[in-house]
Structure formats: C-alpha cells, structure tokens
Amino acid sequence: xxxxxxxxxxxxxxxxxxxxxxxxxxxxxxxxxxxxxxxxxxxxxxxxxxxxxxxxxxxxxxxxxxxxxxxxxxxxxxxxxxxxxxxxxxxxxxxxxxxxxxxxxxxxxxxxxxxxxxxxxxxxxxxxxxxxxxxxxxxxxxxxxxxxxxxxxxxxxxxxxxxxxxxxxxxxxxxxxxxxxxxxxxxxxxxxxxxxxxxxxxxxxxxxxxxxxxxxxxxxxxxxxxxxxxxxxxxxxxxxxxxxxxxxxxxxxxxxxxxxxxxxxxxxxxxxxxxxxxxxxxxxxxxxxxxxxxxxxxxxxxxxxxxxxxxxxxxxxxxxxxxxxxxxxxxxxxxxxxxxxxxxxxxxxxxxxxxxxxxxxxxxxxxxxxxxxxxxxxxxxxxxxxxxxxxxxxxxxxxxxxxxxxxxxxxxxxxxxxxxxxxxxxxxxxxxxxxxxxxxxxxxxxxxxxxxxxxxxxxxxxxxxxxxxxxxxxxxxxxxxxxxxxxxxxxxxxxxxxxxxxxxxxxxxxxxxxxxxxxxxxxxxxx
Numbered sequence: 001x002x003x004x005x006x007x008x009x010x011x012x013x014x015x016x017x018x019x020x021x022x023x024x025x026x027x028x029x030x031x032x033x034x035x036x037x038x039x040x041x042x043x044x045x046x047x048x049x050x051x052x053x054x055x056x057x058x059x060x061x062x063x064x065x066x067x068x069x070x071x072x073x074x075x076x077x078x079x080x081x082x083x084x085x086x087x088x089x090x091x092x093x094x095x096x097x098x099x100x101x102x103x104x105x106x107x108x109x110x111x112x113x114x115x116x117x118x119x120x121x122x123x124x125x126x127x128x129x130x131x132x133x134x135x136x137x138x139x140x141x142x143x144x145x146x147x148x149x150x151x152x153x154x155x156x157x158x159x160x161x162x163x164x165x166x167x168x169x170x171x172x173x174x175x176x177x178x179x180x181x182x183x184x185x186x187x188x189x190x191x192x193x194x195x196x197x198x199x200x201x202x203x204x205x206x207x208x209x210x211x212x213x214x215x216x217x218x219x220x221x222x223x224x225x226x227x228x229x230x231x232x233x234x235x236x237x238x239x240x241x242x243x244x245x246x247x248x249x250x251x252x253x254x255x256x257x258x259x260x261x262x263x264x265x266x267x268x269x270x271x272x273x274x275x276x277x278x279x280x281x282x283x284x285x286x287x288x289x290x291x292x293x294x295x296x297x298x299x300x301x302x303x304x305x306x307x308x309x310x311x312x313x314x315x316x317x318x319x320x321x322x323x324x325x326x327x328x329x330x331x332x333x334x335x336x337x338x339x340x341x342x343x344x345x346x347x348x349x350x351x352x353x354x355x356x357x358x359x360x361x362x363x364x365x366x367x368x369x370x371x372x373x374x375x376x377x378x379x380x381x382x383x384x385x386x387x388x389x390x391x392x393x394x395x396x397x398x399x400x401x402x403x404x405x406x407x408x409x410x411x412x413x414x415x416x417x418x419x420x421x422x423x424x425x426x427x428x429x430x431x432x433x434x435x436x437x438x439x440x441x442x443x444x445x446x447x448x449x450x451x452x453x454x455x456x457x458x459x460x461x462x463x464x465x466x467x468x469x470x471x472x473x474x475x476x477x478x479x480x481x482x483x484x485x486x487x488x489x490x491x492x493x494x495x496x497x498x499x500x501x502x503x504x505x506x507x508x509x510x511x512x513x514x515x516x517x518x519x520x521x522x523x524x525x526x527x
Contacts, residue, residue: 037209037226038504038522041239043253045231049203050187051174052126053134057425057515058231060171065210065227065519067174067194068218070100070119070153071165073514075521078331078429080169083218084114084195086151088165095162095466098155107215108177109199116147121178123155128184135172138427160464166428197222197520206231210519223506223523236377243499244269250500250507250522256378259497260317270502275319278496279328279513281434282320282375282423283488284368284386288448292366293418297358299486301351302366302419303342305393306386312492315382320492326434326482328493330513332468333431333475337483338490348393355395363397366390369420370400371408379421382491412446422488429513431475432463439482449487454478 042061048054051063070088071080082088088100106114123145130136141161146154157164167173180193190203197220198210210227230248232239240258242248254262263273284302286293293299308322321329324339342350355364368387372379383400390396403411411417422445426433437444439454458478465471482488496511506521 036224037228038224038519038524039228039230039247039249040519040522041230041232041242041248041251043232043234043236043239045233046203046208047133048186049190049192049200050181051122051135051171051176052129052181053131053186054171055133055135055137060515061229061517062192062200062208063171063174063194064516065196065198066192066200067176067196068106068114068216069169069171069173069175070102071169071173072219073169073429073512073516074219075509075518076512078513080165080428081219083169084119084175090162090466095160095164095464096157098157098164100153100155102151102153103217104151106195106217108180108193108195109213109215110177110180110193111215112177112179114175114177114195115150116153117150118178119153119175120145120147121181121183122173122175125176125181125183126172129186131186135170135427138167138170138172159460162466162468163428163430163432163463166430166433170428172427196220198227201226205233220518220520222520224520227519227522234373240499243271243501246270246501248501249504249524250498252498252517254497254499255376256315256317256319259319259499262499272500272502274498274500274507274511275495278494278511279330279429279515280423280425280494280496281323281326281328282421282491282494283326284491285420285422285445285447285488286486287415287418287420288487289415290418292364295358295360296486297354297360298364298366299489300342300354301364301395302390303338303486303489304347304351304354305390305395306489306491307346307389308491309344310389311382311385315378315385316492319497320494323490323493326438326479326488326490327431327475328434331426331429331431331434333434333462333472335476335479337476337479341480341483346389346393348395351393351395364390364395366396366398366419367417368398368400369408369411369417370402371405371421372402373405374408375421375423383421386491415446415448425515429515430468431471432459435459435475435478436463438488439478445488447487449485451481451485454481 044058046058047056048059068084070085072083085100086103091097091099126136141158143158144156177193192200197216199213201209201211208229212222236255239251243251288294312320324336327334368383370379370383380402387398390398436459440459458474462471462474503525506523509521510517
C-alpha cells in the first residue's frame with residue numbers, strides 16, 4: 001500500500017446486546033410495505049469493485065459477499081475453513097507448498113463454471129497487475145500457481161508461510177472469472193462477476209444493490225432477498241439521521257458520541273446499539289531519526305505518561321479499550337509487554353527519571369501529527385488529550401497539528417514528523433498481520449525502525465510455524481523487543497459497533513475478529 005492496508009477511520013465487534021436475535025422468524029417477502037432488501041448504511045467508501053485493486057474496508061465488504069475465496073472465516077472463527085475448496089492443506093513440513101481441491105460444479109453468477117484455471121488466473125492477474133492500491137503486496141511470496149487438473153490448485157511459496165491459508169481466505173483471495181476479467185488490466189465499469197452469495201446488480205456514488213446469487217454453491221445460508229448498501233462518504237451525521245428516520249436499517253461507522261447517545265436512549269427511536277470486542281488498533285508512531293522523538297528517553301517518558309484509561313473514557317466514550325500490546329487481545333500471540341514495561345498508571349517520576357538519565361533537563365518540545373480524514377473526527381481530540389497529559393506533567397510542551405491525508409502521507413514518507421498516529425484493521429485475524437507489516441522488510445510505518453532479530457529471525461520463525469499457538473514464545477520475544485525499543489506506542493483497541501433498527505436480526509454474526517461483514521446473515525423480523 002504505499003500504505004496498502006486497512007488503516008481505518010472508526011472502531012470496527014463481536015458481541016450483542018439486542019433481544020430476540022434468533023427464533024423470531026426469518027422475514028422474507030413482503031414486510032408491510034418495507035423494502036424487501038435490508039438497507040445497510042456505512043461511512044466508508046468502496047474504492048474498487050475489482051479484487052485486483054481494492055485494499056480497503058469498503059471494497060473488501062463487497063468482495064466478501066460477491067466473490068468466493070478458496071477458504072473463508074466462519075462466524076466467530078479465526079481459523080479459515082473450506083469455502084470454494086473442498087479441502088486445502090500444506091503438502092510439506094516447510095509449509096511452502098499448499099494444495100487445494102475445488103468443490104464440484106461451482107459456477108460464477110454468469111453461469112460459467114469455476115475451475116482451477118480461474119483460481120490460477122486470479123492470483124497470476126493480481127501479481128501481474130500489481131496495483132499500488134491492491135492486494136498484490138500480500139502475495140509477493142507466491143512463486144507459482146499450478147493446475148494439475150480442473151479441480152486441483154497447487155501454490156508454491158518462496159519462503160515458509162503458515163499464514164498463507166488466512167491470506168487467501170481474506171478479501172485478497174476473491175476468485176474472478178477468466179472469461180469476464182482482463183488478465184492485464186483492471187475492470188473499471190463498476191461491475192463484478194463472482195461466485196459468492198450475492199450478485200452486484202448496480203453500483204453508483206450513492207449506493208450498491210445486491211441480489212441473491214442463485215448459482216452460489218458455498219457454505220453461506222442467505223437469510224434475505226438482497227442488500228441495498230448506501231454510501232455516506234464519511235458524513236456520519238447524515239448516516240445517523242438516516243438510521244433514526246428509518247431510511248437505513250443498519251449503520252456502520254458512527255462516531256463514539258453518536259453511539260453513546262443512542263446507547264443512553266437519546267434519539268434512539270427503535271434503534272439498538274450492538275457492541276463487542278474488535279481487533280482494530282491505533283498507535284503513536286515515532287520517527288527514529290527525528291531529533292526529538294528519535295531519543296529513546298523521550299519515547300520512554302511519553303510511555304510513562306500516557307493515560308490510556310482516561311483517553312478511552314473521555315474521548316472514545318468507552319468504544320475502545322486500552323491497548324498494551326502490538327497484538328490485540330483476542331488474537332493468538334497477544335501479550336502485555338507495554339503494561340509490564342511501563343505500567344498502566346501514569347508516572348511522572350518514572351518519566352522524569354528517563355529524561356534526566358539522558359541529560360534532558362528542559363521541557364521537551366514535541367508536535368503530535370494527525371489526519372482525521374483517514375482516522376475519523378475523534379483523532380484530533382484524542383491527540384489533544386494526549387498532549388494535555390504530557391503538558392500537565394511539566395516535562396513536555398506538546399501541541400497537535402492536523403493536516404489533510406495527502407500531505408500527511410507525503411510528510412511521513414519524507415521524515416518530517418516526529419510523532420504521528422496510525423490505525424490498523426487487519427487483513428486476516430493472525431498475529432503475523434500485526435507484526436510483519438510493521439516490522440518486516442519494507443514495513444508500512446515509514447519510521448526508520450529496523451531490528452535484525454525481529455526482521456530476520458522472529459518474523460520468519462513465526463511465519464513458518466503451522467501451529468499458531470506454538471509461535472507464542474517467539475511473538476512474546478518480538479513484543480518485548482518492541483516495548484524496549486519503542487518505535488511505536490500502542491494506544492487503544494477498538495470495539496466493533498453497529499446501530500440497527502429493532503426489526504433487524506442476524507447482525508451479531510457480521511461482527512467478529514475476522515472483520516468479515518456477512519450480508520447473508522441479516523434479515524428482517526417478521527410479525
């Protein structure tokens with residue numbers, strides 16, 4: 001991605017607070033004059049309908065519902081299971097050769113059969129096009145794709161990678177038809193031909209309309225007649241208004257204040273707020289070459305002063321939890337390295353000791369850089385709260401600067417910022433996706449941090465471990481090194497939220513650590 005991953009603008013969950021979630025009747029057909037489609041509104045935009053290009057949350061929402069992958073993440077699962085494939089497995093102990101057998105009689109929505117050649121075409125196409133805004137970065141380790149017969153696909157990897165199944169189960173693994181896509185160019189007509197549970201009937205700036213794909217032969221059981229997806233393009237006020245007025249059945253991407261107000265009963269009018277644990281994270285990133293932030297003593301002082309509890313309470317209104325790890329809770333590999341090293345309670349004494357031991361006696365002048373255009377309207381408020389915490393210690397003179405996204409990314413790449421904010425929504429629910437993109441070769445942080453032990457030993461070892469739980473010791477060591485070196489400082493882990501009209505059901509199955517939003521689970525309660 002240049003920044004080619006899911007840096008998101010809002011906390012994205014897996015619990016439930018609504019009543020009558022099951023057993024109230026699956027409302028198919030006439031609903032007293034209501035649209036037979038479930039209407040979903042979201043603040044994110046869809047940047048692409050071609051899987052070789054889209055690498056953003058909105059686009060992957062489309063891909064996960066219109067296209068199939070060989071594997072998928074079932075409700076509540078972080079381990080992928082067969083979807084278009086009948087079975088998949090590594091054929092070697094080095095986890096470098098991965099073999100899949102397709103289910104019989106799979107078809108695209110066009111009626112064309114889905115064969116192993118389409119799978120090979122899909123991955124070859126992604127790598128050949130290598131779109132800067134696409135998922136090719138996830139498959140640079142893929143050396144070749146072979147098709148011994150119509151139902152068999154063999155992936156050969158350059159280096160060991162036990163996370164490859166999760167990668168192809170994500171939106172990056174969406175299978176396209178070789179008869180409807182150019183192998184050398186992106187499709188730009190806003191149309192899509194897939195083999196998933198839904199067909200994309202139309203796509204515009206205002207909305208996308210999905211109908212049920214009668215040719216679908218996968219594991220999903222569709223519980224509605226179709227989905228109408230309305231785009232609000234970051235206008236969260238308009239999204240909230242549409243939900244309250246009943247023009248939208250379910251809203252994704254409302255801000256913390258709106259969610260808190262609706263949860264407290266203000267302006268709800270038949271709306272439920274559904275909450276649960278999520279895996280979106282946000283960090284403060286330090287430029288290791290900056291004259292101020294590049295000093296370990298300054299970074300340690302900031303780590304000792306950060307009051308995460310106050311931040312999530314005052315700014316995020318409880319829609320996030322304090323994060324003390326680069327791997328969030330709920331993901332195998334999580335530990336509490338930053339809690340263990342710097343504690344949960346702010347300590348001016350420890351911060352002052354860190355500064356004085358490095359000979360820093362004057363107040364530290366520091367600017368925290370933000371871009372709410374990418375990370376949402378609470379970002380500036382959160383950084384101002386952090387700056388206030390630093391200044392109240394008497395050790396810092398900190399301020400906040402907020403800039404447009406384009407300038408933000410260019411300035412980071414040019415090394416102009418000492419401290420800046422980054423958020424992350426994973427491509428797949430594995431600790432590797434919270435470590436390799438940040439600390440591997442060509443990492444996305446652009447903060448000039450390189451640790452040979454992490455890059456050349458720990459990341460390759462964890463990637464090669466097929467038993468993900470067995471990689472815990474190596475992930476612990478990696479996180480302990482990061483807590484010591486402080487190239488970044490974890491701040492919060494987001495909960496996921498949706499707000500729904502009280503006649504909508506199934507939403508709890510759309511919200512888990514996989515971040516897959518399953519259209520097929522939504523339905524309108526009958527009666």
